Amino acid sequence: MQAWSKISKMPAPAIRKMQNEQLTKMLSEDLAVRHPHYRELFKEKNINPADIKGVEDLDKLPFTEKKDIVAPEDNPEHPKKFVLDVPGEDELKPKKKGFSLFGKKDTGPDPSDYSFFTLYFTAGRTDKPVPIEYTHYDLNNLKEAGARAFDILDLSRDDTLINAFTYAPNVYFWQMFYSTIGIGSTALQTGGGKVLGMEKILKAMDSMEAPAMAIAPGYCRFALHTLEHFGFSAENLERIILGIDYTPMEAVDRISKLMEAVGAKENRVQRIYFISEAKSGWAECAPGFGYHTNPDHVLIEIVDPDSGEVKGEGEPGEVVITHLDAKGTTFLRYKTGDIATGGLATEPCPNCKRTVPRIMGDIERKSLYFDLKGKDGTVSFNANELRKVMFAREDVLLWYAEINSGDPEDTLKVVVKGVSGTDEQALQKDLQEKLHDQFSIPVAVELSSLDAVANTIGMEKFITEQTILDKRNS
Numbered sequence: 001m002q003a004w005s006k007i008s009k010m011p012a013p014a015i016r017k018m019q020n021e022q023l024t025k026m027l028s029e030d031l032a033v034r035h036p037h038y039r040e041l042f043k044e045k046n047i048n049p050a051d052i053k054g055v056e057d058l059d060k061l062p063f064t065e066k067k068d069i070v071a072p073e074d075n076p077e078h079p080k081k082f083v084l085d086v087p088g089e090d091e092l093k094p095k096k097k098g099f100s101l102f103g104k105k106d107t108g109p110d111p112s113d114y115s116f117f118t119l120y121f122t123a124g125r126t127d128k129p130v131p132i133e134y135t136h137y138d139l140n141n142l143k144e145a146g147a148r149a150f151d152i153l154d155l156s157r158d159d160t161l162i163n164a165f166t167y168a169p170n171v172y173f174w175q176m177f178y179s180t181i182g183i184g185s186t187a188l189q190t191g192g193g194k195v196l197g198m199e200k201i202l203k204a205m206d207s208m209e210a211p212a213m214a215i216a217p218g219y220c221r222f223a224l225h226t227l228e229h230f231g232f233s234a235e236n237l238e239r240i241i242l243g244i245d246y247t248p249m250e251a252v253d254r255i256s257k258l259m260e261a262v263g264a265k266e267n268r269v270q271r272i273y274f275i276s277e278a279k280s281g282w283a284e285c286a287p288g289f290g291y292h293t294n295p296d297h298v299l300i301e302i303v304d305p306d307s308g309e310v311k312g313e314g315e316p317g318e319v320v321i322t323h324l325d326a327k328g329t330t331f332l333r334y335k336t337g338d339i340a341t342g343g344l345a346t347e348p349c350p351n352c353k354r355t356v357p358r359i360m361g362d363i364e365r366k367s368l369y370f371d372l373k374g375k376d377g378t379v380s381f382n383a384n385e386l387r388k389v390m391f392a393r394e395d396v397l398l399w400y401a402e403i404n405s406g407d408p409e410d411t412l413k414v415v416v417k418g419v420s421g422t423d424e425q426a427l428q429k430d431l432q433e434k435l436h437d438q439f440s441i442p443v444a445v446e447l448s449s450l451d452a453v454a455n456t457i458g459m460e461k462f463i464t465e466q467t468i469l470d471k472r473n474s
């Protein structure tokens, strides 16, 4: 990765030129020669990497999908096929000496850039978690991506931060960890609810007088609602950075209002969008202005999720990533399964003026688009929309939804626990009506206890809560 001061101001045509150069280099020097999967694939499909002159030729290359990278039962080593081989001795040229050191570097690939350092895993929401290998080179890029995200968020070393992202071998926690270390701010790496628990996280926020907290959206709502119960104050809290789980604008609004309600000093809410496979997360300068990506690290395409056709500026579609500057596990045209409802914007950000490509709108999970059995044929159900509805409500504390098979049609059961002091019967009735109007499937809303809902969604057990449960095949 290059200097952020340069990249963040680079005009779109210069970014494209840089990406063309990086892509052809990545293809010829790494993917075609030392990437077991792509080396084989190019041979099998008769693809000559030299035919790819730049980004506009990318559609000549096939996509990589989740199913390609998940290890089959009988071959746990399979994800290794996506890891670049360490260059052999024969590729190394003699090291330069004397004055020639000042000339252009031509010592060949440096094996230490390719040597294994650590593994972080994908979230494993829809499939088994996939190990993503990082080398020292990648770790430096992760640190740089983290530093850039903090610059975009406008966080400085004066901002004491509570990192309440769940501790796990994943990019979410560790990018945040390295960002705070890099910037030199006072930070408490809580490990999230799974490690420290709600009470201690809130206590730390209060006693450290922390102005900033990084936390998953559902857990954040729960935290702000239970603050009073524990008797802690949010009077020094100025902002919350939401990440790990997809954060629709409804969640931003809800959290912002809740901050106001609990007496926070300010009610600024920002979002980070992490993709494990991209080996980094991207921040928004302010909600709605898009996730500011790193064009010298990862190339973003937005494509039609079904046909694969590359979409134009601002058109919604699936986020596809290609590594331009990575070692270890690397991907070419990897379909993330995430839908960007506002597509990709390449004009400068109207808010912060940075010129990097931005992923716009909300991120929806393709795996939450369901085809259900209806009375008169298939009915589409977008559970991402249900998440938005549930985030927007002031009276919902915790919830989950079950999709059940039925005859003559599939049904939806939504189980809720209301915010303390809510008339739960009224909540049940109102929610029942609203969901019935919005979704064309039979909906039943049920009330349940805090413990029962928390248990079902895996609060403080999973990396984030599992609120949409497809029970049709169980």
Ligand SMILES: [Zn+2]
Pocket: 284, 285, 286, 289, 292, 349, 350, 351, 352, 353, 354
């Ligand atoms: Zn911006």
